[in-house]
Amino acid sequence: MTNSKRYSRQIILPEVGKMGQQKLLNARVLVIGAGGLGCPVLQNLASAGVGNIGIVDGDVVDETNLHRQLLYSLKDCGNSKAETAKKVILELNPEINVTAFSEFFTAKNATQIVDGYQIIVDCTDAIAVRYLINDISVAKSIPMVYASIHKFEGQVSVFNYENGPSYRCLFPEQEGLKAVPNCADSGVLGVLPNTIGTFQATEVLKIILEIGTVLSGKLLIYDALNFQTQIISFAKNPKAIEKGIINGRLLPNGKKSVEDLTPEGFLEKCNQLGIVVIDVRELDETPEFKGENVIRIPLSMLEDYRKKLNKNQEIVLFCQTGQRSLAAMNYLQKSGFVGVFHLGKGIESLKNQLQ
Template sequence: MKNTTRYSRQIVLPEIGVLGQQKLHGAHVLVIGAGGLGCPVLQNLAAAGVGSLGIVDGDVVEETNLHRQLLYTLKDCGKGKAATAAEAVLLLNPHVNVTVFPEFLNKQNAFDIVGDYQIIVDCTDSIGVRYLINDVALAKNIPVVYASIYKFEGQVSVFNYKNGPSYRCLFPETESLITVPNCVASGVLGVLPNTLGAFQATEVLKIILEIGSVLSGKLLIYDGLHYQTQFVDFAKNPAAIEKGRINGLKILNQENTELQALDREAFLEKCSQDNCLVIDIREAYEEPEWSGSNVVNVPLAALENYCGQLDKDESIVLFCQSGQRSQLALAYLKKEGFTRLSHLEKGIQSL
């Protein structure tokens, strides 16, 4: 551990001390998502001296991110978030070891990415990915620090901590896509994810240091508009935990034969085929536009009803802005029995 002067105001706390700071230095934390929540998590963990950070994100910086994702500046637009966040973290604290994963988490790469990390911080905005994170964490027996945001409100909890409740215990899995909110459709107050991300970082530090009361079995709900907080207790559900663990082990043991992701060239080739239906699941106002004789715009919330009219053996390609929503939609349609599915891995922005 280098430069203890940097952490002197933290080391002086009796609950931390030099030994606690050494624990932080030796910790390995994986942050999945370098957006609104991920930015403050990374800033606070790096500043506190957490020694090894992994950053997972396949997205690029856009100008619409800048009101809330404070690791980035206007000159970063168009750059990959994971690598750009890593550069900013190292400027903040060059003694932190940062590993970059410039891709979205999926069933094919999850276990390789999680590797030997001790804690996962879930900073995603995809319900499907949250279940995946939960199941992988259960299979590896590591805790997950979770948060989500919506307009002026947010919530925080810790799952899989010392054999405690899991994400599935609090949120039983649903097949519906209509319940999936995102910042593009609903909006968010810029300061909110920074508040919730700071809450997440606090839980990570407490877990590493083994101090205080961890939010295991408790959901903290924060209302920024009216400055109110409340706690909701939730119980451990052994059946939900077993389901998640089994799912995680299946992913660990399976071959990489799951969902088909298309690169730029393969996507353009598919779009040129008349017998292929290309579905744009973005909102109608999202840019850039992408049109064609076989392209239809069906926002994610409407996909469930629309696809009820389709032949399940029809060749379907899905795309969105960055690839996250299309991956979620693809997984849903696969469960519904559709057999010829693919999606543009990095979204329309990759074109």
């Protein structure tokens, strides 16, 4: 621990102590959105000594942000939110490590950005991005600390925590969700996101420290205008979880997938008991690859044949060059199959082994 004096009032708490403070220092937290919610989350996490913080935001500071986004000042207008937030919280606590991603969180970069982080904090105001955050976090078993604000009301919950309910369990995806208004459309009381963001930061610290009762399976609703709170419980929906996992696993990662087998990995799996190996080439294509567990189901017939397969069965697919087997793998994963692999470069990569 680098500076016990800085955290002394926190360390004296029996629930924290020096070991807890070390947990905070070792933690890796990704904050998506450096706006109204992100600002108080970042300030509180940095002050508490969370040692590794990622900030994702492709926006720039605007004067309309300043009444609620307290990390920024007038001189910051026009500058990157992520870079500016990084600079400010490092001034607040120079002992921590901060990484700024000056880009919006999308399906193309999600996998690379979340890599290595233990907790994701959803500080966005876009419904589609929330589903994306949920899907990547549930696929990678990373807790998602959620919040949203509207006028005088805020909501907080924790999803995907210790195999608990997901965002999709509480908010099933529906048509028209993109039309839900954000702050720019309907307004927000300036203090509200700072209150709700502090609630989020509290949940993050509890998760890291493994203390208290985490808001998993519970939605906290805060009405600032009437100073009322209520907590609503909600249940886990296995189908919603499955959909999130499938979507998360299908996200591009910019690198070779672990599901793309090398020739050696393919042959090793072919020799394992209980694995179904499917050749998705047409019946007249060569070279032929034989084995006790190898069956030939042309890609055009896979949709009908999948009804005979167990979704929990480990399946290995191959074709001539890897393109059709990749399509088959994506199709089966979208259909709920969880253990699907394919020969990345196809049967042509096995020429030496087949001679």
